[in-house]
Amino acid sequence: MSGTSDRLVLRTLDGAVDLLLQDLRSLPSLHSIRQTSAITVECAVAGSLDELTACPLYSTAAIxxxxxxxxxxxxxxxxxEYGVLATLGPRIGFRVGVDHHEDRRELIVAVEQSLGWVNRPGDWDVNLTRTADGWVAQVGPLSWMRRxxxxxxxxxxxxxxVAEVLVRLAKVQKDHRVLDPFCGTGTILLAVRRREPTGWIVGADHDPRAIAIAKRNTGRSAHLTQGKAEALPLPPGSVDRIVTNLPFGKQVGSHRANRMLYPAVLSEIDRVLAIDGRAVLLTEDKRLLRESIDRQKALKVIRQRLLKYNGATPTAYVLTRTRRALR
Structure with missing residues (x-):
């Protein structure tokens, strides 16, 4: 992409801003980086957009x-002319995300006449929206799905x-064997592959629909199997990292079922995890998970991180083995 000079606002999860800041500060093309809210970071871009495009910890970027x-x-x-939008070509498609019909129509006409852009709300390159601080232009090619x-x-x-945050907490390293025992459609496995291409990734799920979709999403980059997380077809000590989004009784499972499931899954994690391994478990059924960990005594929580998104407030728990389990 061509050189750029713009001030951008990047949006991420509540609970992940520090991770985004860490990534951005390692990129030479960015400067004047600062947190502006619980979910936004502002930065200035000078140079190629390639580094910013490759960063997976933000969902949208707006000028x-x-x-x-x-x-x-x-x-x-x-x-x-010379900033971020110069990468989009001369015939930019745009939309105006304003509720008031007259204001929206007035701005559409102004942009068409002044800039020669095309009003294309169903397939936009730039989305103009008004915030409490003024206008921003969301850049379509920098959205998560477009990237x-x-x-x-x-x-x-x-x-x-969420998958990207969990994988960061797992500290996946070169050639690690990484398991998601509730892999669903494979989102976490793909995040592992992006973070560490040399890793060996394996997923399991009891739902055949999820496994079929995961196979399409991951292609041949993952080893997938239909099966229960309580009885994994893996030998003892065979994985270095376990990263998963546990059923926590809202869209999948129930608290009553989890009372049996969580202790069984923790026992299986204890069995297949390497001696120096690490597990990252996300759940909103927090008390039950902590109680199950305390009763098991083979694993301990060394870190936890609260995330907030789409009305959910799950916590990611980072687990390693206890000293007792290492004996």
Missing amino acids: VLPASTNGLLRGLEQSA FGRLERLPWSTTPL
Whole structure:
């Protein structure tokens, strides 16, 4: 992509901003990086967009624009000339995300006449929206799905950003063997592959529909099997990392079922996890998981992270073996 110069706002999960900041600060093409809210980071781009495009920890990117219509048009024109929007080509498709019909129509006409862009709300490159601080222009090619591709999903599938956070917490390293025993449609496995291409990834799920979709999503990059997480077809000590989104009784499973499931899954994790292994488990059935871990005594929680998204507030628990289990 061509050189750029714009101020962008990147949006991530509540609970993941520090991870996004860490990634962005390692990119030479970005500067003036600062957190602006629990879910947003602002930065300036100078140089190629390739580094920013490859970062998987944000969902959308938007150019910060002046509050007035005239200022907005000047900002868009400048970005289209030598900034981020210069990467999109001369015939930019746009939409205006404003509820008020007259305001929306007025801005559409202004953009068409001043910039020669095409009003294309169903297939847009730029989405103009108004915030409390002024206008922003969401950049379609920098959206998560445009950067990494659309995945087939089920209603309870793990969201890609959540998967990326869990994989960061797992600290996957070169040639690690990584398991998701509730792999669903394969979102976490794909995040592992992006993070560490040399890893050996394996997924299991009891739902044949999920496994069929996971096979289409992951292609040949994962070893998938239909089966229960309580009885994995793996030898003892055979995986270095376990990363999974546990059923927690909202869209999948129930608290009553989890009272049997969680202790059984923890026993299986204890069996297949390497001596120096690490597990990352996400759930909203938090008390039950902590009680199950305390009763088992083979694993301990060394870190936890609260995430908030789509009305859910699950916690990711990072587990390693206890000293007693290492004896």
